[in-house]
Amino acid sequence: MTYSLECPVTGYKETDVVTMAHGSGGESMQKLISEMFAKAFPDLQAEDDAATFDVSGPGQFATSIDSFVVDPIFFKGGNIASLSVHGTVNDLAMKGAMPLYLNVAFILEEGLPLRRLKLLVLLLARAAKKAGIKIVTGDTKVVPKGKGDGIYIITSGIGVVFCEKSLTPGPKKVSVGDKIIVSGDIGRHGMSIMSAREGFDPLRSDSAPLNEMVKSLYDRDINPKCMRDATRGGVAAVLNEIARVKKVHIRIDEEKVPVDEEIKGLAEILGYDLLHVANEGRFVLFVKPEDAEKTVKILQTFKGGEQAAIIGEVVKEHKTGSVTAETLLGTEKPILMPAGEILPRIC
Amino acid sequence: MTYSLECPVTGYKETDVVTMAHGSGGESMQKLISEMFAKAFPDLQAEDDAATFDVSGPGQFATSIDSFVVDPIFFKGGNIASLSVHGTVNDLAMKGAMPLYLNVAFILEEGLPLRRLKLLVLLLARAAKKAGIKIVTGDTKVVPKGKGDGIYIITSGIGVVFCEKSLTPGPKKVSVGDKIIVSGDIGRHGMSIMSAREGFDPLRSDSAPLNEMVKSLYDRDINPKCMRDATRGGVAAVLNEIARVKKVHIRIDEEKVPVDEEIKGLAEILGYDLLHVANEGRFVLFVKPEDAEKTVKILQTFKGGEQAAIIGEVVKEHKTGSVTAETLLGTEKPILMPAGEILPRIC
Numbered sequence A, B: 001m002t003y004s005l006e007c008p009v010t011g012y013k014e015t016d017v018v019t020m021a022h023g024s025g026g027e028s029m030q031k032l033i034s035e036m037f038a039k040a041f042p043d044l045q046a047e048d049d050a051a052t053f054d055v056s057g058p059g060q061f062a063t064s065i066d067s068f069v070v071d072p073i074f075f076k077g078g079n080i081a082s083l084s085v086h087g088t089v090n091d092l093a094m095k096g097a098m099p100l101y102l103n104v105a106f107i108l109e110e111g112l113p114l115r116r117l118k119l120l121v122l123l124l125a126r127a128a129k130k131a132g133i134k135i136v137t138g139d140t141k142v143v144p145k146g147k148g149d150g151i152y153i154i155t156s157g158i159g160v161v162f163c164e165k166s167l168t169p170g171p172k173k174v175s176v177g178d179k180i181i182v183s184g185d186i187g188r189h190g191m192s193i194m195s196a197r198e199g200f201d202p203l204r205s206d207s208a209p210l211n212e213m214v215k216s217l218y219d220r221d222i223n224p225k226c227m228r229d230a231t232r233g234g235v236a237a238v239l240n241e242i243a244r245v246k247k248v249h250i251r252i253d254e255e256k257v258p259v260d261e262e263i264k265g266l267a268e269i270l271g272y273d274l275l276h277v278a279n280e281g282r283f284v285l286f287v288k289p290e291d292a293e294k295t296v297k298i299l300q301t302f303k304g305g306e307q308a309a310i311i312g313e314v315v316k317e318h319k320t321g322s323v324t325a326e327t328l329l330g331t332e333k334p335i336l337m338p339a340g341e342i343l344p345r346i347c
Helices: A027-040 A080-093 A114-131 A188-198 A211-219 A234-246 A261-270 A289-300 B027-040 B080-093 B114-131 B188-198 B211-219 B234-246 B261-270 B289-300
Strands: A051-055 A059-068 A097-109 A134-143 A151-161 A179-182 A226-229 A248-253 A283-287 A309-317 A322-326 A332-334 B051-055 B059-068 B097-109 B134-143 B151-161 B179-182 B226-229 B248-253 B283-287 B309-317 B322-326 B332-334
Touching: A027 A114, A027 A134, A051 A097, A051 A134, A059 A080, A059 B097, A059 B134, A059 B151, A080 A097, A080 A114, A080 A151, A080 A211, A080 A226, A097 A114, A097 A211, A097 B059, A097 B151, A114 A134, A114 A151, A134 B059, A151 B059, A151 B097, A151 B151, A179 A289, A188 A261, A211 A289, A226 A234, A234 A248, A234 A283, A234 A322, A283 A289, A289 A309, B027 B114, B027 B134, B051 B097, B051 B134, B059 B080, B080 B097, B080 B114, B080 B151, B080 B211, B080 B226, B097 B114, B097 B211, B114 B134, B114 B151, B179 B289, B188 B261, B211 B289, B226 B234, B234 B248, B234 B283, B234 B322, B283 B289, B289 B309
Parallel strands: A097 A134, A248 A322, B097 B134, B248 B322
Antiparallel strands: A051 B059, A059 A151, A059 B051, A097 A151, A179 A283, A179 A309, A226 A283, A248 A309, A322 A332, B059 B151, B097 B151, B179 B283, B179 B309, B226 B283, B248 B309, B322 B332
């Protein structure tokens, strides 16, 4: 794999590794902070354990936290570092929030090569810059060999909500008649990880920040009722969660769910239902019927959104919430909340 | 050990354990969220992956993130769950911020008993309630057996800064003449962990939230120039960090540094310098000379602050920053930034 970096991974020999001393608050940790983190993260408030930021007036903010334990840490189209930025940026974007500040924590396993850490730190900095979020504070812990798995990254973020408070998207805003849209073809991230694990030709993950896509909807007067990035558990989990919260019956047309032929092929071989497979750059939107076509057109102007499509609607109220799909015969089959392991360590 | 809990640890058999399915976004994870997390954390916005909060007007806020990998996870006077609340609350308090919102992420190792997880979740809820911080959002990941160590907890927090922006404490506010105070006797947390690891009679950790102590200073018109909780690396690391940032020479009187006789005894046996040992409920303050006595008196009214004392001062500018201690002979010895491992996995 080749990476084009603003700053090359230099300054460490291949034998330089993370030691327990890097986590113990003394000289080694100070050196790691000043020589690696503070240089890679220009907005880091490295002199304190907390960062401060100003708010200029009243408003609504969003916050989120996510751990990343993906295995392998490099995959086609991304890596644990870029994923850790996109995951949190996207959780904020799903509440209609523009990303502002990111906190980053590393749990490092003793023995991790410092070159590899530096590479991930640089990739993290690049992903944050691209998503327009500032890395302001962090933390580093080291666990003994055998008590971790190289590197786990945890990010938490703060964003400012674009829309008026009464319009903040969420499952409770969903109502009968809403159209359901997916922002692009599904299942790429999960199948990318599985192709890497199984030794197939690697398929590209969809991992990407969604904030610009979301912003463009608000800029063009679309206020989605609810948005959810379809990560672990895939589109099926998202639809079931929302159906349960709002106690509605959701019906989708499986034929309309956009999938790539190559992704579909691998899923069939490995026995996965793509509706259950994780995405890291795709989201599900619930919009008013009259906004549906316009929403799809806006999404389709973005990279990753070319195949955005209306896939179903909220058909009626339902005692516990349910999701079904229309079959070609005109009958309905249930789309269940995924159960069991599905795809472990996908993010 | 006995715990008096608002809610007992029931509903799980001893053989019920965390499985990979609990981390995969499907039915098992939903059940964990609805049956355990949402019940324990009353402010959890469990329906979305991000939480929203309102800000009523202009102001300065603080944010922080910390991972907790302490071993053992239960120690006298605390546990990984309470520590994960105190650590983040204290990082915020050190910037003069009142804690508002907490995000919590769990990295669970496959096989962790669900009873144990529930106990820690309840202890986390109790510590958050006591510190006055609301748990608003979270994340759960599961890693395979042998890739973690039972449980790692990561918290990030948001707080609102008490004081005027120009008075926000930080290392750059320190100046020659400032008095240096510790808020209580030092070294308790590190020695508590070591006593547990070595099989000694357990000594009590100082783990505690510091926000009320800090608030009382501001309420009584004390604006500390700089505050820092003396966690990993202890008081010696804090003093050296600040001396380096501000390029000053700090001199302390080691005789004035408050220590408990039992703590001191264990440190001597194990060969630790208590200035290098972690605290989790003690902080170092830099204040104007005229505020020093009043500050100590306020701190002494708090549990854990009984032995608060002035331990030194900022004596002059210095090219690179240095810390020394006066000896009984009237000479000076260097207090260095701790080097090497010190105490691994102390928090």
